[in-house]
Amino acid sequence: NIIGSFSNDTLIGDSGANNIDGSNGDDTLKGGGGDDVLDGGDHSSQGDTVDYSDATGVVTVNLAGNTGSSTDQGSDTLNNIENIVGSNQGDTLTGSTVNNTIEAGTGNDTIHATDGSDTLDGGGDTDTADYNSSHFNSSGTGITVILNGASNGSVVHGSDTDTLKNIENVIGTSNADSMTGDNANNTLTGLAGNDILKAGLGTDTLDGGDDTDTADYSGHANSGITVVLNGSGVGTVNDGTYTDTLRNIENITATDGVDTISGDNEDNVINAGAQNDTINSSGGTDTIDGGSGSDTINYTANASGLTVTLAGSSDGSVAKGGNTDTVRNIENIIGTSGIDTMTGDGSNNSFEGNGNNDTFFGSAGNDTLDGGADTDTVNYSTISGGVTATLVDVGDGSATKTTGTDILKGIENITGTSDQDTLIGNSSNNNLQGGAGDDTLRGGDGDDTLNGGAEGSSGDTVDYSQDSGSVTVSLLSNFATDGNGDTDTLIGIENIIGSDNATGDTLQGDNSANTIDGGAGGDNILGGAGDDTINGGTGNDTINGNQGNDTINGDAGDDVIHGGFGNDTLDGGANTDTLDMVGNVTGPSDTPDDITVDLSATPDAQGYITVNKSYGGGANTGTDRIKGFENVTTDHGDDTLIGDNANNVLTSGQGADTLRGNNGADTLNGGTGNDTLEGGAGADTLNGGDDNDTADYTNDSNGVTVNLQTNSATDGGGSTDTLSSIENVLGSNNAVTGDTLTAHSTIANVLNGQGGNDTLTGYAADQLIGGA
Template structure:
């Protein structure tokens, strides 16, 4: 056994005998032995022959040729375009000191990747690889049983054929064993085992077992996530931790067990069981069975543009990727990027509309309703008890609105009871339906519909309904039902201290007195209420009514 260090120049380190031809410019160092040697080329373009035994050969800087000879050798090229020849035995290429990700393929016998230690490398008769500190890409061959060790970094390891050992090490690794009975160890990090191209597989991360297709004989450890085979019927079971299980098409069965899992069925008719924990279930295409199990679980359709209809109380879905879905133990819905209709149940639900003009119905429980982009509606229609919904504060109370919170909601449908509906600073459509409702649009061009019952349309400032095209519209004002327009909180005279009341002057003209309120038919089927709060003889606000209506003082709360 010898430890041999070359020079800073080009060295020939060998156990080849006295007759070896030394290339011009090389230093002849015939000190390798038949035992296990440590041979270091240091600088220069070195040629190092290991001889017999288990040799550790390090070419150092330069374009080196490393020949392992007999024995199970470990060859380290370092920087430069190196040539590795393992010879007999089970030989290993090591990039353990590489700080930049390496790319190498034992099947093709070449390394690549640009400015890294593997760029320009070539190899033959090498079985194993040790990666470096970066996110390495390492591919085995179809002959030997390879040991591929990614080292640190987010590595991609593919064993191809053979009974391979894949070691992810630190980092979030992507591991593909290929055919053969493989030992797959993710190590630290969030690691993924991938069965792309295989026949159907059965994977159980909790037990560490695998069978079927390329998974036959595999033993798994330190694995958090699984990609199944394409378009076949996989059975994927997670662990007590957080898992991602993706069936990738076919009639798959995905079991999350414990942890906060993400289950993706992809195409066809899948069965997704979340188990314990707060899980997210993507049935995707096909008539899927989604069972969240315990925890706060979400059925998600947000990867697709097609609108869906999902009703948690009924446990059914239709439209887009929800077509034919059944839902059990689901608390939350993440809609599609289209115009969805999402309905909760008696519990506390989170309904997320994303893009599109969505309709969200929380039902009972303290619900979180987020419309996302688009013109979105929260609905309490058909419920008997009145609700209070305030879009300006994003809160609800009373009836099934108790405890509800709102974000990115533009429109509200009230219940069949006496509702109080308050808009935001934007354009809102507020509909009271049955009951004696109070509607206040706030600022913005609002559309107010009281529905049946004696409704009150409330205004607190002239900014609530501006002059001209952006005035509010009351669509169903009715004398017979006892509707009234409430201006009692609006100051009719800005030039006087305190809060002054308006004086209704019918359809007469202003006379330059602050606080005058009048009406006129301003277009076919449109009656406009106007008020002058500063006495300059011009209107400071308008409120439009649908229809030709002869208003009287009793129609107002002044």
């Protein structure tokens, strides 16, 4: 037995059962072999220490229980001991409620912490500080652990702070603990409570235990990590050098590098940090914050479709089956094989639809929208300012909007804005929806649905200008057949742009006010009941305005233009154009309407002359303004057609018509009825047609020679007219030379010399009138 002094003693027993009393002072007691009783007595500042460093067996010490033992030295009773020095084996050391200093030595030791501000030194090898005790668990407050290798780390618990050295592993409490590892291979075990485990360098094991726990890698260098969560199974975190093991971790706080994080079926909270991160979402109701950079959530592991609404740094949402994720600072989404609906925000978003029929709602920013397989739609109805969108078969399509330009891939359908849009399809069966505003829709190949939506001030336009073949478009029947034989369905379309095919298009309006552009080629264009604007374009077009007050421009080419009902404005344009007045009478019961067209009349300031017309026996009266016409055609009524200085073709139908060519080499066709044809100056062709027709040379200033047997006439100016189906002749009033008029030998003619000394030659049944 030994009793120490009042100083700091070192007392060492032998192999027997010793009783060692340190008395006063900070004493160190070594029991040696045997079952010893070691009493530190009163201490000064550092406390009394039991020292098992000489033991060769495993040491177990519990200061709170006043026991200590070694497998090679027996079992000791410990009183008034504050500090422990362990052996070089794997010891289990437990302090008391006072401030303990525990040095474990080498070996894989476990130090059970207790109350007080303790110093725990694991020594060599892999050592564990264990805070899982009723004292800590019942406090309701977790611990805060910071490991620091051989330097001073710390554990804050309540009002006390422990100092840790050479501790690699920590077992926490059942409360919400925060543990930070160091550069060693740490094992941090959170137990119950919502714990935060911060891995350092090294190959660590982070076990959150029960409740909702977080692995925090925000303190790592910016090299990025790859995380795979696996619930209670083994998950991993790889930083390119080390691979950590995760168990019972629900949440991840990643680095400021480029991270890839795969969640599990728990309700994960993932904070990705800076840089361009990728989060692979699985089941559960997750909260995902991408942080700065352009971040992506990949939902390909989800079987059902998504409804995505991004909201920048505010809370957006992703509904996936029965769960809904909360997302912040997410720019990009990779969808599922189901039907996905994705709505972007003001960032530069990238959406990938994968399979099935997906819908993307465009927003501000320069977005990339990839529909993947099946039939996918981009919808711009939620933005303003109009959009110009072009789909392509190979490569990237585009959509230009006021807030940026989108890249479109694998998109078949487009819905435009409420403003003026231009939507262009590809070879798929596109569905182009213009929405409100004056939209232009171009379907391309395929059986397309082109829906203009609510029209603006000018109406919606279907555009076939890029078709290589002729097209047939009927707004009245709501269909179009393109040059490849595809059939489009037209809805809410007011205007047409035809193709440039040389064969020409067949274009028909409806009851609204249409604008129809024929393009190149010889087009056949029929307006509807509205006030239409029709441009024939180049080529020899046939245009009928039908009803309404139409504006028709033939443009280049030899056009035939019929205004139809209403007060029309008609411009033949370049080349040789025909004003078609056929159809002035709507039915046989109507009284014929007399039409007068004088191409030589004095035009107004815009170059137009006025033609009064009446349709249906005066029931539908109209007045046309015309210019740029060389030829005129009428049918019923006693019409008067007068040419100008051009080479006119004037053709009348039924009725007693008067045709006057004026200057130029004119062709006058009388049709049925007793017509009067006056060629005027130039070598004219006069065809009287049926019935009893008259060639009129009254206004010739010189004498004329007319021979109905040879069907020719030479006027005083030396020009020779060609006559056909002429029964009667009116000579000139020239008083000097007079006329020479010769009747046909077998047809009863009327020859009227009028003024001058004329020579009239008749045959049987002819009537010869000398005139004045």
